[in-house]
Amino acid sequence: MRNSEIAISLKGLTKYYQDLKALDDVSFDVKRGDFFAFLGPNGAGKTTTINAITGLSNYQDGEVKVFGYNAKTEYTRTRPLIGLCAQEFNFDPFLNIHQLLVYQAGYFGILPKVAAKRADELLNRFQLSEKRNVKHRALSGGMKKRLLLCRALIHEPEILILDEPTAGCDLELKFLIWDYLVQLNKEGKTIFLTTHYMEEAEKLCKTIGIINHGHIVRIGEKKAVLQDKSLQDVFLEVTGLE
Amino acid sequence: MINNPIGFLSLSKREILRFFSVSSQTIFPPLISSTLFILIFGVAIGSRVDFGISGLSYLAFIVPGLMTMHLISGSYENTSSSLFIARWHNHIQEMLLSPLSYFEMVLGLLAGGVARGIVVSTGVFLISCFFTPIGIYHFFWLIYFVLMISVIFSCAGMMAALWAEDFGMLNVWHVYAIIPLVLLGGVFHPIEFLPEWLQTFSHLNPMLYLVSGIRYSMTGVTQIPMGICASIAFLMAIISFYFTVYLFRIGYKLRS
Ligand SMILES: Nc1ncnc2c1ncn2[C@@H]1O[C@H](COP(=O)(O)OP(=O)(O)OP(=O)(O)O)[C@@H](O)[C@H]1O
Numbered sequence: 001m002r003n004s005e006i007a008i009s010l011k012g013l014t015k016y017y018q019d020l021k022a023l024d025d026v027s028f029d030v031k032r033g034d035f036f037a038f039l040g041p042n043g044a045g046k047t048t049t050i051n052a053i054t055g056l057s058n059y060q061d062g063e064v065k066v067f068g069y070n071a072k073t074e075y076t077r078t079r080p081l082i083g084l085c086a087q088e089f090n091f092d093p094f095l096n097i098h099q100l101l102v103y104q105a106g107y108f109g110i111l112p113k114v115a116a117k118r119a120d121e122l123l124n125r126f127q128l129s130e131k132r133n134v135k136h137r138a139l140s141g142g143m144k145k146r147l148l149l150c151r152a153l154i155h156e157p158e159i160l161i162l163d164e165p166t167a168g169c170d171l172e173l174k175f176l177i178w179d180y181l182v183q184l185n186k187e188g189k190t191i192f193l194t195t196h197y198m199e200e201a202e203k204l205c206k207t208i209g210i211i212n213h214g215h216i217v218r219i220g221e222k223k224a225v226l227q228d229k230s231l232q233d234v235f236l237e238v239t240g241l242e
Numbered sequence: 243m244i245n246n247p248i249g250f251l252s253l254s255k256r257e258i259l260r261f262f263s264v265s266s267q268t269i270f271p272p273l274i275s276s277t278l279f280i281l282i283f284g285v286a287i288g289s290r291v292d293f294g295i296s297g298l299s300y301l302a303f304i305v306p307g308l309m310t311m312h313l314i315s316g317s318y319e320n321t322s323s324s325l326f327i328a329r330w331h332n333h334i335q336e337m338l339l340s341p342l343s344y345f346e347m348v349l350g351l352l353a354g355g356v357a358r359g360i361v362v363s364t365g366v367f368l369i370s371c372f373f374t375p376i377g378i379y380h381f382f383w384l385i386y387f388v389l390m391i392s393v394i395f396s397c398a399g400m401m402a403a404l405w406a407e408d409f410g411m412l413n414v415w416h417v418y419a420i421i422p423l424v425l426l427g428g429v430f431h432p433i434e435f436l437p438e439w440l441q442t443f444s445h446l447n448p449m450l451y452l453v454s455g456i457r458y459s460m461t462g463v464t465q466i467p468m469g470i471c472a473s474i475a476f477l478m479a480i481i482s483f484y485f486t487v488y489l490f491r492i493g494y495k496l497r498s
């Protein structure tokens with residue numbers, strides 16, 4: 001990796017959807033091994049930022065670097081470093097969930113034999129083994145969330161980006177996901193998490209960034225951001241929702 | 243060129259297995275319609291037609307045309323439907339998030355279109371063998387034209403899949419441009435049989451050169467020099483391929 005200390009670096013990121021300025025000069029770094037919470041109200045620009053990092057979205061100005069590689073011009077280097085657990089379900093409807101993971105691993109250059117083993121392990125860890133031969137349509141909402149996670153992890157990425165991973169999950173699943181994320185982070189993986197659950201962010205994260213109307217309105221280490229207040233209070237204060 | 247061979251092979255495999263898994267929609271319909279065409283136009287009507295082209299029977303004349311037509315449709319339909327459905331369900335993101343280069347993505351999708359075109363046109367050829375002895379006059383040229391044509395129309399299918407906003411738009415190019423041009427390109431008739439003004443127009447129709455290429459490879463009969471057919475096919479294939487890669491690179495309707 002070209003820069004092994006900064007996992008994600010955004011500089012002056014500006015993005016328009018037609019006339020709507022969804023991101024306005026967004027700049028921040030996420031350090032390697034960080035557990036970063038990216039918060040903001042609905043429509044603030046969280047998913048748009050994530051899409052710019054992963055290459056799912058174009059942007060008019062600015063630069064995205066992943067471990068020092070430019071995400072636009074060196075995308076074949078940045079993409080293996082990132083696993084994305086998207087906000088919405090988007091699975092290939094023709095494949096069963098085990099095949100789906102094996103193909104996904106294949107695109108990342110992982111041999112089918114290795115991929116099949118990894119897929120089994122992940123399905124097992126997220127309690128989906130029984131469903132390995134069904135298509136995603138036959139899964140419940142919570143199961144689909146878990147499948148999104150399995151898919152994001154299949155190529156063992158350095159950075160895991162999670163766009164509201166626990167929305168709509170029951171308590172047990174929430175805890176399962178939290179435990180796993182903490183474990184991954186301890187192993188040195190960088191986690192980038194968006195969520196609307198303040199307690200989730202407060203409990204898990206080391207660093208917090210808050211975005212509102214496409215502007216970063218607060219960013220820093222958890223302690224510095226909170227300053228003895230609750231995250232909810234800080235959030236309401238900086239987003240003007242009080 | 244290909245830096246991620248496993249990724250490319252995975253994508254190709256997915257594309258190829260997909261059309262095999264729905265063969266009742268992808269492989270059998272063209273075979274059934276070809277059998278009927280051969281029976282009705284080739285056997286029933288063709289045997290009563292005094293054709294007069296270098297000793298070819300009408301049946302032997304239309305078989306390469308039918309093969310070309312289904313080669314084109316099979317390739318086009320495969321990539322257009324696969325890519326459009328992937329956009330529609332948004333599982334295109336599985337591919338877009340991966341380290342496959344845009345070149346590899348297009349090549350992987352292309353593999354499905356080329357394979358389907360080859361499977362279907364080979365099927366048409368085998369069926370025709372039941373009705374008339376057709377040899378292959380020039381095997382190298384046959385492979386060459388089959389590959390070029392399937393590349394051209396697999397790429398056309400991808401362009402259509404990117405351009406289309408709904409399922410209706412997906413077939414617009416196929417129905418209003420490709421099929422008419424292919425039919426006018428001499429699938430069922432030698433263009434010399436057309437009125438003069440239409441003959442002039444036919445020479446501007448690129449499909450004429452593709453159909454003629456396949457027909458020459460199989461029968462050895464051609465009204466157009468092979469060098470011209472081969473060059474036009476090559477040019478069209480290269481341009482359509484790199485244009486498709488370009489559309490992927492700029493993220494045309496792939497990235498918001
Ligand atoms: N494809 C799109 N076309 C046009 N506008 C879009 C598109 N995607 C997002 N937007 C707009 O961009 C802004 C930011 O959206 P974004 O999805 O990034 O919000 P978010 O912070 O992820 O919100 P949420 O918490 O609801 O997921 C919103 O105003 C949204 O309407």
Ligand SMILES: [Mg+2]
Pocket residue numbers: 046047048087163
């Ligand atoms: Mg969002």
